[in-house]
Amino acid sequence: MATEKKPTTIKKYANRRLYDTGTSTYVTLEDLAAMVKRGEDFVVCDAKTGEDITRPVLTQIIFEQEGKDGQSLLPIAFLRQLIRFYGDSMQMLVPSYLEFSIDKLTKEQQKFREQISSALPAGPFTEPTRAAFQAMEEQARKNMAVFRQALTMFNPFGLSTEGVSGATGPTLDEHEGVAPAKEGGDMAELKKQLDELNKRIDNLSKG
Numbered sequence: 001m002a003t004e005k006k007p008t009t010i011k012k013y014a015n016r017r018l019y020d021t022g023t024s025t026y027v028t029l030e031d032l033a034a035m036v037k038r039g040e041d042f043v044v045c046d047a048k049t050g051e052d053i054t055r056p057v058l059t060q061i062i063f064e065q066e067g068k069d070g071q072s073l074l075p076i077a078f079l080r081q082l083i084r085f086y087g088d089s090m091q092m093l094v095p096s097y098l099e100f101s102i103d104k105l106t107k108e109q110q111k112f113r114e115q116i117s118s119a120l121p122a123g124p125f126t127e128p129t130r131a132a133f134q135a136m137e138e139q140a141r142k143n144m145a146v147f148r149q150a151l152t153m154f155n156p157f158g159l160s161t162e163g164v165s166g167a168t169g170p171t172l173d174e175h176e177g178v179a180p181a182k183e184g185g186d187m188a189e190l191k192k193q194l195d196e197l198n199k200r201i202d203n204l205s206k207g
Helices: 029-037 054-066 076-085 094-122 127-152 185-206
Strands: 008-012 018-020 025-027 042-046
Touching: 018 029, 029 042, 029 054, 042 054
Parallel strands: 008 042
Antiparallel strands: 008 018, 018 025
């Protein structure tokens, strides 16, 4: 029976050099970026402590790519908003949403490539170009709707999301034996937090 290929181990030494244990050679961040693009999985470990430092190394690769002319992918508004989420009550939700969105984009990328390619010959401001980007915006809206639906699965109390566009589901009033006037302090606070969470997701989708 075939066994799943294990990720290549990259060791990072105190002098910041990176050693690929798979090829027994020293590599650079550019080499690691190329490995990612080829779909090669790897983990980066501190050579001395054995600590997994894959996340900061990947972040460093992104930092260097963002510094290259014409290579930037992350809008300034997005970066600012991302920074605001650190330490916020939404922080635990952001990684899942970003992973969900990039996964959907990856699966739909061929369709987007074809739409954009068909638009380019006619010029950057023509109807085909607008149609291509409208398709991308529509997909983003669909992503948000699906993610919002997934979020409701973690709402065991069926709390109200009234006032949130696209939100569906029963309100607190519709649950047997539960009346708004008799809401306990904890329940009221949970309802408030969930409503706020949905509103912020809605604002995120509009932004």
